[in-house]
Amino acid sequence: xxxxxxxxRYDFSIIxxxxxxxxxxxxxxxxxxxxxxxxxYRKNIKGFGIEKNPENWLLSLKNNIDVIQMDLEAGLAGFxxxxxxxxxxxxxIQSMRNVEDIIHEMLRVGKExxxxxxNFGYWKNRLQILQGYMPVSKELPFKWYDTPNVHLCxxxxxxxxxxxxxxxxxxxxxxxxxxxxxxxxxFFGAFALYKLVSK
Amino acid sequence: MKExxxxxxVKSKTFKCSDPIxxxxxKTLDNYDLIYETYGKLNSAKDNAVLVCHALTGNQxxxxxxxxxxxxxxxxxxxxxxxxxxxxxKFFVIGxxxxxxxxxxxxxxxxxxxxxxxxxxxxxxxTVEDWVKTQKALIDFLGIKKLSAVIGGSxxxxxxxxxxxxxxxxxxxxxxIAAAPNLTAQNIAFNEVARQSIITDPDFNKxxxxxxxxxxxxxxxxxxxxxxxxYLSNDVMGSKFGxxxxxxxxLYNFExxxxxxxxxxxxxxxxxxxxxxxxxxxxxxxxxxYDPTNKNKKKLSEVFKKxxxxxxxxxxxxxxxxxxxxxxxxxxGLLDNNVEVSYAEITAASGHDAFLMSDVHYHExxxxxxxxxxxxx
Numbered sequence: 040x041x042x043x044x045x046x047x048r049y050d051f052s053i054i055x056x057x058x059x060x061x062x063x064x065x066x067x068x069x070x071x072x073x074x075x076x077x078x079x080y081r082k083n084i085k086g087f088g089i090e091k092n093p094e095n096w097l098l099s100l101k102n103n104i105d106v107i108q109m110d111l112e113a114g115l116a117g118f119x120x121x122x123x124x125x126x127x128x129x130x131x132i133q134s135m136r137n138v139e140d141i142i143h144e145m146l147r148v149g150k151e152x153x154x155x156x157x158n159f160g161y162w163k164n165r166l167q168i169l170q171g172y173m174p175v176s177k178e179l180p181f182k183w184y185d186t187p188n189v190h191l192c193x194x195x196x197x198x199x200x201x202x203x204x205x206x207x208x209x210x211x212x213x214x215x216x217x218x219x220x221x222x223x224x225x226f227f228g229a230f231a232l233y234k235l236v237s238k
Numbered sequence: 239m240k241e242x243x244x245x246x247x248v249k250s251k252t253f254k255c256s257d258p259i260x261x262x263x264x265k266t267l268d269n270y271d272l273i274y275e276t277y278g279k280l281n282s283a284k285d286n287a288v289l290v291c292h293a294l295t296g297n298q299x300x301x302x303x304x305x306x307x308x309x310x311x312x313x314x315x316x317x318x319x320x321x322x323x324x325x326x327x328k329f330f331v332i333g334x335x336x337x338x339x340x341x342x343x344x345x346x347x348x349x350x351x352x353x354x355x356x357x358x359x360x361x362x363x364x365t366v367e368d369w370v371k372t373q374k375a376l377i378d379f380l381g382i383k384k385l386s387a388v389i390g391g392s393x394x395x396x397x398x399x400x401x402x403x404x405x406x407x408x409x410x411x412x413x414x415i416a417a418a419p420n421l422t423a424q425n426i427a428f429n430e431v432a433r434q435s436i437i438t439d440p441d442f443n444k445x446x447x448x449x450x451x452x453x454x455x456x457x458x459x460x461x462x463x464x465x466x467x468x469y470l471s472n473d474v475m476g477s478k479f480g481x482x483x484x485x486x487x488x489l490y491n492f493e494x495x496x497x498x499x500x501x502x503x504x505x506x507x508x509x510x511x512x513x514x515x516x517x518x519x520x521x522x523x524x525x526x527x528y529d530p531t532n533k534n535k536k537k538l539s540e541v542f543k544k545x546x547x548x549x550x551x552x553x554x555x556x557x558x559x560x561x562x563x564x565x566x567x568x569x570x571g572l573l574d575n576n577v578e579v580s581y582a583e584i585t586a587a588s589g590h591d592a593f594l595m596s597d598v599h600y601h602e603x604x605x606x607x608x609x610x611x612x613x614x615x
Contacts, residue, residue: 063576085576093585093599100580101606107569107581117570 062124072104160193210234248302273342278326291390291397300333346516359445391593418564432461459506471589538571
C-alpha cells in the first residue's frame with residue numbers, strides 16, 4: 040500500500056505542473072484519492088479514480104472522489120479511446136503483471152500519460168545488491184518476501200521500453216530527496232516521473 | 239430482539255391520484271391509488287427527499303414496524319433509520335408500493351370502479367416506465383420538486399435508472415444496486431418458468447380466482463422456490479445447507495429429506511400465502527420489458543446523454559442473476575457522458591440477495607455516499 044501523507048508526496052506538485060487546468064484526469068490505482076483531490080483543488084480538474092482495494096476505494100469515496108472499483112490487470116475496457124486528457128499511473132507500475140498492456144491501454148484512453156516509479160538503478164539500491172541484499176529504501180520499502188513489486192526497472196530500462204514501443208517521452212524528471220537530478224540520473228536518481236504520448 | 243436506530247412504529251398512507259395515466263401497453267387508468275410510507279422529516283426547502291424503489295416482491299414498508307409485536311420490520315430496515323446508512327435524521331425517505339402491487343396500491347386484486355369487480359386478468363401490464371411516472375405523481379403530491387436521491391436494488395435499480403431518463407432534472411443522486419440496464423436471456427428464461435408455473439396452476443383460472451375458494455398457491459410456491467435458488471450463490475447454498483438432511487437416515491420417499499428442500503418449501507409456502515399471483519407475473523413482465531436501449535437500437539452511451547444526476551453503482555461478486563458485468567455496462571455508459579459515478583464491486587458470498595444484507599463494508603459505502611449527498615445539497 041502506498042503512503043499518502045501529502046507532505047511526503049512531493050511528486051504531486053510535479054504532476055500538477057504537467058496537468059492542464061480544467062482537464063479530465065484518470066488516476067489508476069488512486070489509493071485514497073489524494074492526488075486527484077490535490078489536482079481538483081489546484082487545477083480544477085474533473086477526476087476519476089480506479090482502485091481495486093476496498094478500503095482504499097472507500098477512502099477515495101469519502102474524499103469526494105468518483106472512484107471505479109476494478110482490476111487494472113484486466114485493462115481499461117470500460118473506457119473509450121482518448122476519453123481522458125491525462126491518465127496517471129503513480130507508483131504502481133512496478134507491482135503490475137501486464138506492464139506492456141496497461142501502458143498501451145493508458146495511451147489509448149488518455150491523450151497524455153504520466154507514469155512514475157522508483158528507479159531500481161539508484162546507487163543506494165545497487166550498493167545493497169553489491170553487499171548481497173535485495174534493496175530496501177524509502178522508495179522501495181518492502182522486504183524481498185513481502186514486496187508487491189514484480190516489475191522493477193531502471194531509468195535506462197524504461198527509456199528503451201519507450202523507444203521500442205514508439206512512445207514519445209514528452210517530459211522526464213528524475214528526483215532524489217525532492218531535488219531534480221541531471222547528472223547520471225540512472226545512478227543518482229531515486230524516483231522517476233515521465234509524461235508520455237503516442238508517437 | 240433489541241431495536242436500535244429504528245424508525246419505530248410506522249403507518250402507511252394512500253395517495254389517491256385522479257389524473258389518468260396512459261400506460262406503456264396503450265391502456266389508460268383513469269385513476270389509481272398508491273400506498274406509501276415516509277420516514278424522517280421533509281425539510282423546509284424540501285430538498286432532502288429520498289425515494290426507495292422496491293424490487294420484484296418488495297413494497298412500501300421499507301422500515302419500522304406497524305405494531306410492536308410484528309415479527310419482522312420493513313424489508314430494508316437494516317439500511318433505513320436514524321443513524322443508519324440512509325439516515326432518517328437527515329433524509330426524508332419515501333417507500334411506495336408500485337402500481338399493480340398487492341399491498342394497497344391499485345393492482346389486479348383491487349376493485350375496478352367501472353365493473354365493481356376485482357380487476358383480475360383484466361388488470362393491464364405495468365412497466366418500469368409507468369411506475370416512474372406514478373412515483374413522480376406521488377413526489378409532486380408531496381410537494382417535492384427534486385429528489386435528493388433515488389435508490390433501488392435489482393428491479394428497484396431499474397426504476398432508479400429510469401428516473402434519470404424520464405426526469406433527469408428532478409434527481410440529484412442515483413444509487414443503483416445489484417441491477418442491470420436490461421435482462422439477459424437467462425434472466426427472462428427464469429421469469430418465464432416462474433410465470434408458467436403460475437399460469438398453468440389449475441387454480442389460476444386465467445387470473446380470475448379472487449372469488450374462488452382455491453388460490454393458485456402451487457404455482458406461486460414453485461415460482462418463489464425457483465426465485466430463491468437464483469438469488470443465492472452455489473457457495474452460500476453449500477455453506478448454509480450443504481447436503482444436510484432433516485432426519486437421521488434417508489426415508490426413501492418423497493417427503494422433505496434435505497435441508498435445502500425444507501428451506502425452499504418454507505419460503506414457497508410463506509410467499510404463496512402472502513403474495514398475489516397476478517401481481518407476481520406482472521412484476522416479472524416489467525423486468526423483462528425494461529430496456530432503455532430499445533432493442534439495441536441505441537447504445538447506453540447515447541441513452542445516458544440526458545443524465546444529470548450523480549451516481550453510485552454497486553454490484554456483488556457472487557450475484558449471477560444481476561452480475562457485476564451488467565453494472566459495468568451502466569458505468570461505462572455513464573463515464574462516456576462524464577457523469578460523476580462511483581462503482582463498487584463488493585466481495586460477497588450471498589449472491590443477488592446480498593443487496594438486502596447488512597454487510598459492514600456495503601453499508602459503509604452507502605453511508606459515505608449519502609453523507610456526501612447531504613453535504614452537497
